[in-house]
Every structure is written in C-alpha cells, then in structure tokens.
Amino acid sequence: MARQAVRSTPAPAEHAATEDLPAYRTKAEVATDVVRRAILSGDLTPGELLTVVSLAERFDLTHMPLREARARCAPLARADEGGVLRARDRGGRSGRAGHEEARRCRLRRARGPPAPDGPRARCATHGRLLGPHETVPRAHLCRGAVTAAPRGGRSRARADAPLPSRLRARPRPRCRGAARALGDLSRAPRRRSRQGRASRTCARRDRGERGPYPAGHERRSSLMASGPLATLRVLEIASRGPGPFAAMLLADMGADVLRIDRPDPVNSESPPEFDVLNRGRRSAMIDLKKSAGVATLLRLVERADVLMEGFRPGVAERLGFGPDVCAGRNPRLVFGRVTGWGQDGPYAAMAGHDIDYIALTGVLSAIGGTGSAPVPPLNLVGDYAGGAIFAFGLLCAVLEARDSGRGQIVDTAMVDTTSLLAAHVHALIAAGHWRSERGTNLLDGGAPFYSVYETVDGRFMAVGALEEKFYDELVRRLGLRDLPPRGDRANWPALRQRFATAFGARTQREWTAIFDGSDACVAPILSFDEAAAHPHNVARGTFTEFASVRQPAPAPRLSRTPTRVRSAPPLPGQHTSEVLADWGYAPGEIDDLRRAGAIR
Template structure:
C-alpha cells in the first residue's frame, strides 16, 4: 500500500476520482496525473477488460463493489474531498448507482463532474454502444481517409477516442477549474466523442466553405491526392512521408531528386498529378528509406522517414528530447506539453489494482475500524490483482 504520491506540476493539490473504464476516460486521467493531479481510480471487482498499463501511470487504485450501498457511501466520502470526478459510463448509470452529479454536488458543490460518452448524454443514440470507428464514421472523418473506391481506413483509435474524447474532456475540466476559482462552484463537463470529433473537423469545414474541399476521397490537399502530400515506398519496402505543401519547400525537395523539372511540370497542375505520382514513386523506389533520410536530413523539404513506434523511440530527433522513456517493459511517451516549472520524469509508477485503499479511505476520514467493516461487507476488495 502506498501513501498519497509526491506530485509536481501545475495541478498539484488537485484530487481526481476516476471511475474505472477503458480508452478516453483513463487517458484523460493520465493527462491530469502527468500534470500533477492526484488521480484515484475506483476499480471494479474481478478481472479488467484491459490490464493496467501506461494510462494508469502516476495514479492510485482501490477496488469498490458499487453494487453494495456501503461502497457507494465510501465513494461519496472520497468525492466529498475531491476536485474532479471522471466517469465514462452510459448516460444515467451513475445516477442509478447513487453517485450522479446531483448527489455529488449536494455533498461537494465545488466538484467538477466530468462525463465522457460516445454519442452524448442526450439524443437518439445516447444509450447505444459504439467504438471509435463508429463515432468518427458519423462525423465525416472516417469517410475522408483512405483510397478512392476502397473502404475507408480506420486511423487506429486516435481521432475519436483520444482526440475527440480525452482532449476535449481535459479541456473542459481545466476550463471548469479556472471558472471555479472565480465562482467557487463546480460544474458538469459533458464531453462526447462525436462533439469533439466534429470540432476537429473545423479545418475541413473551413476549407469546404472556401470551395477547396470535396467529400470524395483522394480529391483534396491533405488526403493523398497531391503528389507533394503522401507517402512513397522505398527500395527496402519502407516509406518516406512527403509534405512539401509550400512552394519553397516543394522546391527544396525537387532540388534533391533526380527528376527533370520541366518533364515533371507545375506543382499544382492537377492534370499532371497522375504522371507526377508515378515519377515520384519511381524515384523513391531507387533508394532505401535510410538513404533518403540522409538526403533530406536538415533541409526544409518536409520529407521524412515513416517509422514504427519502436524505431520512433530511438530515433535521434525523439531521443534528444527524451520523447519516449524506456521504463521496464514499457515505452512511456513523455509528459506533454512540457512546462518550464515541471521536471520531466525518468520513471513512471503504474497503479496496482486495489493497492491503495487504506491510504485513500484514511484521507477521506475513515478510521481503521471503518475500513475493516467495509472489507468484511465486501464493499472494499483489499487484495491486489
């Protein structure tokens, strides 16, 4: 069992209660923890769908069986001392459990109640299950990614879960913390993945409003249609990423390629795009990825290697910034963004499920006898997984 962790960062002194979940909720908790918040995960009895990993770093854990009234009462004791609560359950579930916003605000009016859903708290699909691919499919993102005439390509679960979900939940929580300093009262943050993902599409909507974006795949500036913004296979079956949109960057690329500029044609000659694609495919196929990296290193050509995540961790560009920290079995992405007043960690502790119940409950005002009674009632599971 561990004591309350020694935290540094701008959120030091902020206590966050995170009801266990998967994906965007835990990642939001990780980001808050990385910035110094004391994040307490309320885990569920039994096995976890996803074992604790990097999104549990810097957190503490206790196991409560919230089907038992004693566990709900204990949770509300913890909530009474918290600044933020994060939950990612379907709309109405926490209300039925007895830990909804009204109940929590009655005991702690300063609490910021962060809610993470896919479809939102209201609407015809609010009670329907979904995953990242479903959410981004309903916002126009998925349809825009991939080759024309072929099925759209899922961009992992980065855009919906973590971009449209976690980042907007954290943004709302931080805004509510600032507001609370002025009003003295908490708030409810309704973060829906579809809402956040729609917001991420602002650039596309803006381009479309200017007549510069189409709904068709491979027909736009940034979707692989342009020869100067796509990936090319190299001689060793790897890839280079070409992103020289601006004319000066395009010129820097062309200066380093054995291509006849007159035969290639103008950068934005759409009628020549098919020919230009072929010319660039042929030339990039003549060298290995590492050879091409050497050609373009230190230039403004915006031509860089495509790395896998293991290669990325050791690449000098990332290694110099300690962007990924090797810590035991894990490759930990470094805390981001970086604040001048916060030292970068070189080690990350990952919460052990259920290990911190005694310290957490003691901080909430429960004595040894109270904790023993909770354990005897099965409301608190004291064993470690």
C-alpha cells in the same frame, strides 16, 4: 529598541509642533508626535526629502526613535499628493495631511527609474497602493506587474505596474509589530499550539471529526506532491479509452488521481502492470453495487475537485452517485462525463466504439486512398484525441469553480470532439476547396507533394512539401527537372508518377540520408520500435522507460514545473487502505468497510 521613559524638553520656538506634549513618553512616542504634528501643521513641505539625519538635526532627536517615528507617520500622508514614500537610502519625502479614512499606501518599488505617471495617477486609476508594512502575493497582481529580482532575490512589483482595484494585501512577516501599531494588522498573529500532533489528533477524534487530518488538510501521497496540478484531487471511475487517457494527462501534471476500480475489472488489451494509461495514480477497489460502497465514494467526493465517469447516460444516477447527489455533498465538484454519443440524442443509449463515432462525423470517409475503402486511423481520433479534449474541459470547469464556488457537469462526447478536430476541413468545404471523393484533396493524399511513396526495399517515405520553397527543395534533392506546374490538379497524376519512380530507385535509409537536415519536409515512416530509437526522439527524451516499460514521456513540457512519470500502473485495489486513510478514513472505518465487502 529599548523603551526609556524620558522627560520631554521644550522645543525651540521655531518648532511649535512639539508643544503640549505629555510629561513622560518613550523616545519613539516623542519622535512620533513631533513628526506627526509637523506633517499636520504643514511644517514639512510636500515633496521635501526626509532623512534620519535631517530630522534629527531639525527636531534635536536621536536617530533610532526617528526611524520608528517615520514609519508610524507614513500612513498619515496621502500618496496621491506626494505622500511619505520610503526611499532605498532609508529616507523619505514629506506629504500633506490627510484623514484616516483617506490613507494611501506606497508600492514596493523595484530598481530603476520611477514610474512616469507618478503615484497620483496610478492610485486614481488602479486603486490603492501598498503600504510600508504590506506585500501582495504574485497571484493577486495583474499580468506583467512583477519583476523578478536578480540572483534569486525577492520579486517586487514594478513601479509602473497596473494593480487591480480590489487588491488584497497582507503584512510582511518581519513587520507585523509595526503593522499592528499602525492598525494595518487587525488581529493578533496566530500562535502555534503547544499540543503535540498525537494529542491534536486524539482531540479531533473525541470531537467526532473523521480521520487523522481535518477537512482540506489531508496528507497527500508523496508521488503526487509536485507539478502544476499538485493541488487538484480527482476521482476516476475505471473505464476504457478516453477516460483513462484524460486521467493520465492530469496525473502526469501532478494531480492526485484516485482510480476507483470495480470488483468486476474493466477489460483491457494488456495486463494491468503494462497499461501505461493508468500510470501516475493509485487504485482503490470499491464495490459501487453496494450501498456501503456508494457511501464510501460519496465521502471521497466531499474532498475531491473532479469526478470522472464513462458510464452510459443514467447509470451513475441509478447507482446513487449522480451529479445532483454529488453536488449536494460538494457544491464545488466538477462532474466529468465522457461517452461516445453524448448524454442526449437518439444514439445516447447505444453502444459504440471509436470507429463508429468517427464514421458518423464524416472523418472516416476522408481517410484512405482513391477507389479503396476508408482506413481506420487506429483509435486515436475518437478515443484519445477526445480524451485530451475531455481533460481540457475538466480543467476549464475547475478554474471556473474556484472563482464561483460552484461546480458543473462536463459532457464530453466522441462525436463532438471528432467533429471539432475536423474544423479545418469544414472551413475548406465552405470555401469550395474540398471534394467529397476520397484521396483527391490537398491533405488526404491526393496531392503528389503531400503523400506517401514506396522505396526500393519495400519501406515508405512521407512527403509534405506544401509550401513552394519546400517543394523546390524536394524536387532538387530528388534530382527531377522539367516538371509540370503543380498548381494545376490535372498535372497531379503525372507528378505522382515522376515522384514514385524517383523514390523507388533508392532504399529508405538512402533517402533518409539525402533529406536529413533539409527543408524538403520528407521523413521516413518508422515502426514504433524504430521511433523510440530514432536519434531525434532520443535527444528529446520523447520516450522514457519506467518500471522496465518503454512508454511516451509526459507532454507538453513545462519549464518551471517539469512533468514526469510518477509511478507505475497500479494493480486494481492495490492502494485501497492507503488512499482511504489519506482521504480521511480512520483505521476502524476501513476495517468495517472491508468486512462489509464494500472495499477490497
């Protein structure tokens, strides 16, 4: 809009709001004073529709200055008393006068009818409303406060949306000039420096700053640049079992996980390139038995969100990077510790494995047949279910640290997580519905309708027809009649014999064809190779192939930020120089650490 100095003309008598204006003003300033004084004097009736055309006819002014005048005068009106609200037709409604400290701003309205409570009740209940030059990030709105615009348009806050009392608004990018004129923008916009990237890097190094990137703005690996956890930086001290599994879950969701391998590698059942538990992350080899190596780790801690370790209690403290030392470097750091027995207790310093932990919790005693020894369920219950709970605890602590600014220790023990998994069994024990004898209960294979049966070809079928309607479907497809009631435990042996005889008359393939598509809750027991080729798993993409290695696909699946396998398992120390540079180390510092033997 061109700014033109004009001599204001005397207003008619009925427009007293234009009296005593300065002799020379711009058109926009003249229009602003006219509208402002009309609001302050009450000449504009509260709730009166204000359009540019009506204002121009009323005050004998042109349209363009009046548009700016209406925007400048909007904060003077009190929204809780019918203040000026910009309508979709670029009109507005006048409001009563208010003091500067009592300003209220309008909410960005979505299409549809207005809120039934009106701006007055909403303002009094949920805090101030948004101004004509303000917008709010979606994360700052309450649940259900945003309605998505159709066809990819900008999302808007609903007119009846509950807003938090401490609403943090920011000026809209296209309205910064008007926002500064109204006092809604306290400081001038930041201007881009004309200094080039190389010059800025050299200037930072001259000031003694570390690395080519300032703290908090380090370059991230392109492999870790997407996913729901893309802003999370994790340091994983190499370990076995639950630790790598938890780190894999975080990496699958986009976290930038840096695995710290030691010169004496952790024993693994498979070569490093096939160990899918280490997928999706990079590896740096740091000797934590040397002071320079520990100092390197502590510098990485300064820029990390999480540190994960699986040592026995006290080992990290003896090496020099215990929770207290790390908290001194980074108060927001979440220090994750995963062990079998926990950080305290009589068994805390003892060695152990999955089978020992689930044995001490009572879970192993419930797995197996009647009269036979307990059967270990691989190492899924203790190690890997525990690793999933470990990852859950880490994310809980990270969310809390982002609110409080303070990290904490996450103590995960396999005895704790295994006991937690058996919560349902403990509920059955409390209700008197669980027997201590193995293989005699509803869910441990004791019930004939929740068990495993052999087919004529030596394969097996799994039956889980717990509900009555599913049980009826099972009996019908088996072709059985005149069965005793299943509710009486005394009839279970007879039912089991009838089911075993029926399943033993056909092959697994035949029974699979009979039960496919039914609600009988029957499925064939497959090997790992057969499971990867099953049509349902193929259709779902349950398994994927990456770097010529078949492996389970990331889970769960997110609709808007899908997960994927981001990289193959690294060799120990494969990315040492690369990741140290990304985390803020200068090339000369990396060379010094390598000569000192702290990294490899």
